[in-house]
Amino acid sequence: MLEVRDLHLHYGGIQAVKGISFSVGQGELVALIGANGAGKTSTLKALARMLPQATGRVHLNPVDGPAIDLMRLPAHELVTHGVALVPEGRGVFARQTVLENLKLGAFRVQDRHLVQQRLDELLERLPRLKERASQLAGTLSGGEQQMLAIARALMSAPKLLLLDEPSMGLAPIMVDRIFELITAARDSGVSILLVEQNARLALKVSHRAYVLESGRITLTGNSADLLQDDRVKAAYLGETVC
Amino acid sequence: MDIFLQQIINGVVLGSIYALVALGYTMVYGILGLINFAHGEVVMVGALVAYTVMTALLPTGLPPVLLALLALLVAAPVCMALAWIIERYAYRPLRHAPKLAPLISAIGVSILLQNLAMMIWGRSYHAFPDILPPLHYDIGGAQITLLQVVTILLAAGTMAALAWLIQRTAMGQAMRATAENPAIAALMGVPVNRIITLTFVIGAALAALAGLMVGANYSVAHYYMGFMLGLKAFTAAVLGGIGNITGAMLGGLLLGLIESLGGGYIEDLTGGFLGSNYQDIFAFLVLISVLVFRPGGLMGERVSERA
Ligand SMILES: Nc1ncnc2c1ncn2[C@@H]1O[C@H](COP(=O)(O)OP(=O)(O)OP(=O)(O)O)[C@@H](O)[C@H]1O
Numbered sequence: 001m002l003e004v005r006d007l008h009l010h011y012g013g014i015q016a017v018k019g020i021s022f023s024v025g026q027g028e029l030v031a032l033i034g035a036n037g038a039g040k041t042s043t044l045k046a047l048a049r050m051l052p053q054a055t056g057r058v059h060l061n062p063v064d065g066p067a068i069d070l071m072r073l074p075a076h077e078l079v080t081h082g083v084a085l086v087p088e089g090r091g092v093f094a095r096q097t098v099l100e101n102l103k104l105g106a107f108r109v110q111d112r113h114l115v116q117q118r119l120d121e122l123l124e125r126l127p128r129l130k131e132r133a134s135q136l137a138g139t140l141s142g143g144e145q146q147m148l149a150i151a152r153a154l155m156s157a158p159k160l161l162l163l164d165e166p167s168m169g170l171a172p173i174m175v176d177r178i179f180e181l182i183t184a185a186r187d188s189g190v191s192i193l194l195v196e197q198n199a200r201l202a203l204k205v206s207h208r209a210y211v212l213e214s215g216r217i218t219l220t221g222n223s224a225d226l227l228q229d230d231r232v233k234a235a236y237l238g239e240t241v242c
Numbered sequence: 243m244d245i246f247l248q249q250i251i252n253g254v255v256l257g258s259i260y261a262l263v264a265l266g267y268t269m270v271y272g273i274l275g276l277i278n279f280a281h282g283e284v285v286m287v288g289a290l291v292a293y294t295v296m297t298a299l300l301p302t303g304l305p306p307v308l309l310a311l312l313a314l315l316v317a318a319p320v321c322m323a324l325a326w327i328i329e330r331y332a333y334r335p336l337r338h339a340p341k342l343a344p345l346i347s348a349i350g351v352s353i354l355l356q357n358l359a360m361m362i363w364g365r366s367y368h369a370f371p372d373i374l375p376p377l378h379y380d381i382g383g384a385q386i387t388l389l390q391v392v393t394i395l396l397a398a399g400t401m402a403a404l405a406w407l408i409q410r411t412a413m414g415q416a417m418r419a420t421a422e423n424p425a426i427a428a429l430m431g432v433p434v435n436r437i438i439t440l441t442f443v444i445g446a447a448l449a450a451l452a453g454l455m456v457g458a459n460y461s462v463a464h465y466y467m468g469f470m471l472g473l474k475a476f477t478a479a480v481l482g483g484i485g486n487i488t489g490a491m492l493g494g495l496l497l498g499l500i501e502s503l504g505g506g507y508i509e510d511l512t513g514g515f516l517g518s519n520y521q522d523i524f525a526f527l528v529l530i531s532v533l534v535f536r537p538g539g540l541m542g543e544r545v546s547e548r549a
């Protein structure tokens with residue numbers, strides 16, 4: 001689904017991503033874990049074309065069409081090719097209502113009935129958002145905003161969903177809710193690239209994972225295996241290894 | 243004759259015009275954080291183009307209302323094209339430059355347009371032909387002319403349409419989203435650059451209408467008129483809370499009233515020391531007071547934003 005080759009990114013003199021390669025298969029949930037400042041957000045932003053200075057080869061290989069060179073697209077065209085990013089810090093439009101935020105997720109969907117259908121479906125699944133549909137998004141709790149951000153991305157019916165630390169700053173109960181949404185998307189066949197600092201959680205829900213350290217991928221494998229890996233345990237799962 | 247009521251009427255007319263121009267400032271500021279100091283000049287171009295069209299068509303003997311309409315149909319596209327060019331070539335290349343750069347560019351564009359206008363239309367004041375028959379109505383001891391009634395209604399209708407566009411249409415929602423966070427708006431598929439262009443162009447259409455209204459109501463247009471008008475409208479936008487659409491409408495109306503009432507009573511207030519030709523003082527008193535005491539303006543900072 002997603003093929004990334006030799007992705008580089010720098011901010012001025014700082015090299016944030018130093019030539020990484022990875023892939024996300026069709027219907028796969030792949031986790032990208034790493035410490036603060038490892039370059040996870042930078043990687044996702046580069047994929048979403050929010051950082052024009054990024055270089056490398058990024059291709060989208062949908063099952064039902066020809067490969068698309070993402071690096072040639074402007075940011076606002078990505079969503080029309082089925083790529084949606086839920087940014088770090090949620091990025092909901094605080095001055096718009098919950099309903100407006102959701103509709104904006106489907107801004108490029110022409111078919112109004114389809115939009116309404118998706119909207120009804122999502123609100124049915126997410127009663128918390130339904131109750132607050134006409135409330136300004138800025139007045140929601142952090143967890144509700146995260147839920148809204150993901151739901152908004154789902155409004156575009158993405159083929160590839162990029163998630164940046166959806167559990168950040170949330171209470172455990174809310175984290176569970178958010179991850180229910182994510183696993184439901186996974187089970188419905190959406191390919192997902194999940195960036196998380198909560199490595200245990202990320203490894204539990206994902207098929208495969210990459211470990212990013214200072215802009216380089218240092219470890220990769222099946223998530224189940226990585227959960228047992230001593231290096232991962234020591235560095236990211238907070239377990240002491242004897 | 244009731245001076246108070248009369249000044250209220252005059253103030254509402256003036257305020258409606260300020261509001262139309264203030265909207266142009268506030269929409270661009272809301273979306274780019276840029277004070278488009280060339281906007282007053284766009285109003286000036288609108289007024290002068292309207293003047294040229296009307297005087298050129300005067301010999302045809304068409305009814306003056308029709309002339310005004312045709313004048314607007316020419317002036318609005320001219321202003322819109324002008325705003326498109328200004329955004330594309332004076333501001334867009336500086337989008338990521340330090341804030342001072344586009345501001346200086348704006349002032350440069352402003353001076354350039356004034357000089358171009360002076361070359362085209364000369365330094366003299368151009369008198370507008372009468373657009374509407376000089377009818378007037380008496381209300382409570384004051385007079386309101388047909389032109390004033392039409393000006394107020396037209397401005398109100400235009401602003402209602404704008405509010406509808408921004409609040410109720412997908413395009414308007416995209417504009418609001420871009421104003422709040424352009425990077426995230428782009429993720430939603432919003433073509434941010436096109437939305438920015440659209441914002442400038444809509445502001446310019448309002449400016450053309452305002453230019454025609456200034457010409458019609460105060461029957462003068464000249465190359466330098468954009469400076470003071472722009473400054474006043476900017477004051478109105480700041481008074482309402484720059485970046486806030488409702489604020490610009492409110493601020494424009496309020497500033498018109500303050501100026502008009504202030505101008506009407508300034509002689510009494512100063513014991514004859516200052517005449518009504520000093521009415522400009524009020525706009526700048528308002529500007530300074532707002533900046534000192536309530537920099538966010540009347541409507542600023544109303545929405546609480548959580549992290
Ligand atoms: N806009 C920027 N300008 C300069 N440097 C930046 C910028 N954004 C990120 N960086 C730097 O790039 C590196 C990677 O940052 P990034 O945000 O991608 O890390 P991250 O893995 O997402 O971290 P976290 O887990 O804290 O979110 C860091 O050293 C950071 O300081």
Ligand SMILES: [Mg+2]
Nearest residue numbers: 040041042088
């Ligand atoms: Mg990050």
